[in-house]
């Protein structure tokens with residue numbers, strides 16, 4: 045069985061490694077000629093970490109990233125809205141969140157795939173069609189055949205378009221600026237992820253490596269500066285703890301984009317093609333779960349394909365398995381982002397956070413972090 049994966053991002057590369065682990069050969073085709081050092085950081089939460097442990101690459105990731113033993117939402121002066129006990133996540137799931145440069149994670153996954161000879165760069169996919177049970181996959185310069193196709197080509201997926209599925213986006217009205225600052229946080233902040241809430245603005249940060257800090261700044265469109273520069277960002281966050289100003293001042297290139305998600309698709313698959321990761325279910329990043337969900341997809345699709353006779357049955361089972369959790373993430377992330385950026389909504393969220401009993405929080409955590417069979 046020849047499986048082709050379009051897209052060498054976090055989802056596509058993780059899926060190729062997961063398929064390899066269960067003994068199913070596949071090849072990833074990525075449009076980029078080289079994987080360049082672009083992007084900012086990503087927080088990998090315990091659900092993704094469990095899959096990366098299963099793939100045997102946890103130690104490499106830990107070496108390249110920074111272990112965060114506390115994730116906290118705070119007031120502008122860094123006082124937590126709700127105190128979270130250290131170790132509670134690690135005690136339950138055996139691991140905590142890791143902050144890593146997105147490019148380093150992609151590079152690490154790529155190197156593992158390259159070592160196995162299962163990834164090809166410089167292969168821009170254009171479209172596909174099915175002829176006599178085989179899929180003809182067209183790239184800019186060539187055409188190949190395969191039995192199964194997986195679209196891991198991100199939120200703007202061309203595989204999705206070629207399947208005749210819609211590409212409708214849900215824009216949030218919130219502008220996000222992400223970057224890396226060359227700075228070391230004070231010792232007490234070095235192993236913590238913070239999201240600091242102000243009025244219609246949020247600032248998140250964590251150490252990424254010994255000399256770099258990942259940060260994101262989110263602001264409502266109506267109050268966003270026309271030109272997002274270090275100066276305009278500093279003004280926007282002038283009432284926040286001084287560390288925020290220091291991070292902005294030490295930042296390099298910044299990436300600015302409006303936050304959005306993909307409107308829920310009626311299906312992710314047909315008889316021999318299936319969408320995974322952002323191509324199927326791109327979410328706003330307010331729960332820090334987009335890449336984590338793509339990594340979970342890799343685990344489930346590989347195990348389901350191993351244990352199912354036909355691709356159609358496997359893709360159906362995959363969707364059945366994944367829909368509920370992915371919908372939970374996409375919908376909650378959307379609501380959470382909207383509430384955090386409205387005065388009344390934030391007040392309500394703060395109240396909910398303070399009043400939610402540990403037992404309920406624990407249930408929510410289980411929902412998010414449990415990966416069946418791991």
Ligand SMILES: Cc1cc2nc3c(=O)[nH]c(=O)nc-3n(C[C@H](O)[C@H](O)[C@H](O)COP(=O)(O)OP(=O)(O)OC[C@H]3O[C@@H](n4cnc5c(N)ncnc54)[C@H](O)[C@@H]3O)c2cc1C
Pocket residue numbers: 050051052053054055056073074075076085086087088089167168169170196197198199201202220222260320321322323327329332333334335336337338
């Ligand atoms: C501001 C922000 C912060 C985030 N923070 C987090 C976080 O803390 N934790 C988390 O888990 N997630 C986070 N995410 C989400 C995460 O970045 C995405 O969910 C994740 O990168 C999706 O991975 P993917 O591989 O599915 O898609 P992508 O990363 O989009 O990768 C798609 C790949 O396909 C390739 N491709 C595209 N078209 C073609 C084509 N025609 N032919 C061949 N190849 C093609 C692309 O070049 C790319 O390499 C964040 C997102 C944003 C916007």
